[in-house]
Structure formats: structure tokens, C-alpha cells
Amino acid sequence: QKEVEQDPGPLSVPEGAIVSLNCTYSNSAFQYFMWYRQYSRKGPELLMYTYSSGNKEDGRFTAQVDKSSKYISLFIRDSQPSDSATYLCAPGVGGSARQLTFGSGTQLTVLP
Amino acid sequence: DAGVTQSPTHLIKTRGQQVTLRCSPKSGHDTVSWYQQALGQGPQFIFQYYEEEERQRGNFPDRFSGHQFPNYSSELNVNALLLGDSALYLCASYLQGAGGAFFGQGTRLTVV
Numbered sequence: 001q002k003e004v005e006q007d008p009g010p011l012s013v014p015e016g017a018i019v020s021l022n023c024t025y026s027n028s029a030f031q032y033f034m035w036y037r038q039y040s041r042k043g044p045e046l047l048m049y050t051y052s053s054g055n056k057e058d059g060r061f062t063a064q065v066d067k068s069s070k071y072i073s074l075f076i077r078d079s080q081p082s083d084s085a086t087y088l089c090a091p092g093v094g095g096s097a098r099q100l101t102f103g104s105g106t107q108l109t110v111l112p
Numbered sequence: 113d114a115g116v117t118q119s120p121t122h123l124i125k126t127r128g129q130q131v132t133l134r135c136s137p138k139s140g141h142d143t144v145s146w147y148q149q150a151l152g153q154g155p156q157f158i159f160q161y162y163e164e165e166e167r168q169r170g171n172f173p174d175r176f177s178g179h180q181f182p183n184y185s186s187e188l189n190v191n192a193l194l195l196g197d198s199a200l201y202l203c204a205s206y207l208q209g210a211g212g213a214f215f216g217q218g219t220r221l222t223v224v
Contacts, residue, residue: 004154006154032212034212034213036215041200041220042217042218043116043118043202043215043216043217043218044155044202044215045215046212046213046214046215049211049212088154088155090154092213098143098145098160098206098208098213099145099157099160099168099170100145100147100155100157100204100213101157102147102154102155102156103154104152104153104154105152105153105154
């Protein structure tokens, strides 16, 4: 079993839809939770960074972390064609390590 | 503010050769991590450098080695290249104890 499981998709939605992206993880030591967006043949771009359980909102993006169920979510409101990319969840251990364990990514296409 | 920069962007090497990849961290960041991303997969942690020392290492053989310089820039060296080393190599930087990890655009290595 992988430490981080992520639905690979592909996921296709119409413009303006609310998108829900999810990951589950098995390592209780994870304390930092990041979401990255990666366009084809580019490096990952940091979207959201949260510490421990709870919600964090930034514009159209909301990240949720439930440590009790080891479940991470990213919601995208009013999705745009420019949101079409691969989304990667990446929890990490705390302290000085900051070693991220990535999911395999969910490929999202937002249709105009 | 320059982000994380990596060089070269593309590289083709022959099996058995050695390669060196370079990374300059985001301004103000003191920690560099290296990741390997195979096609269709999430990045995998190779190792992390802080204060010019390797602090954490993922499940990669000793053929993978690195270095961090006093200006926080870093190199990744891979010896005795195998066909399976073909991947996108990503450098990430962050400031110890604060914020998320920022990635460069990557170096695409092809081993033939």
C-alpha cells in the first residue's frame, strides 16, 4: 500500500463547476499538507500549504485536512479552463525534515 | 524575486555516464531538496541539504549524491546512469521552519 493514495482521474468538468480532489494517507507522522498544481512538462506550483487539521481558503481554492481519518481535500470553486492541470497532494513530516510524499496526481480538465 | 532555477533544462546521456544537475534556491531560502519524477507519477524524494549537509535521504542508491554550497545552491550527481534514471529531476527550496516548498521547472534527463 502506498503512503499517499490519490485518485488518478482523469477528471473532466464544465467551466464554473466546483471540483473536489482527494487524497488519503497512512503515515500518522505527517503534519504539513501541501497541494501543488503541475502543468504539462513544468515543475509543480505550490497552491496551498496547511499545518495539521482544519480548513484553509485562498481565493477560489479551499484545502481541508482531517487527520483523524487521514483524508486531505482540495476544492476549486468556479473552475476555469486555466485550472486544467495535474493536481498533486503532498503531505510531509514536521521538524527540519520537510520530506514530502507525493500522491500520483489527479489530471483535471475544465471544459469551456 | 527569482524563484527556484535549475540547469540545464534538458539533457541526454548515455547509459553508464555521469551527470550533474544544478539548482539555485529561491531568494531567502536555505534548504534544498531533490526529487525524481517519472512520467505519470508524483515526485519521489531523493535527499535534502541544509547547512551544506545531507539531512534526509529517500530510497535511492548511492549512485545519487549531492552537494550544497555556502550560497545555498546545490548540485545533484548521478553516476553509472541506467535507462531507468530517465525522468524529470526537480529541485525544491524552502526556509527552515517556515512556509511551503517551492519547485523549479526541472531538468528532463534522458538516458539512452
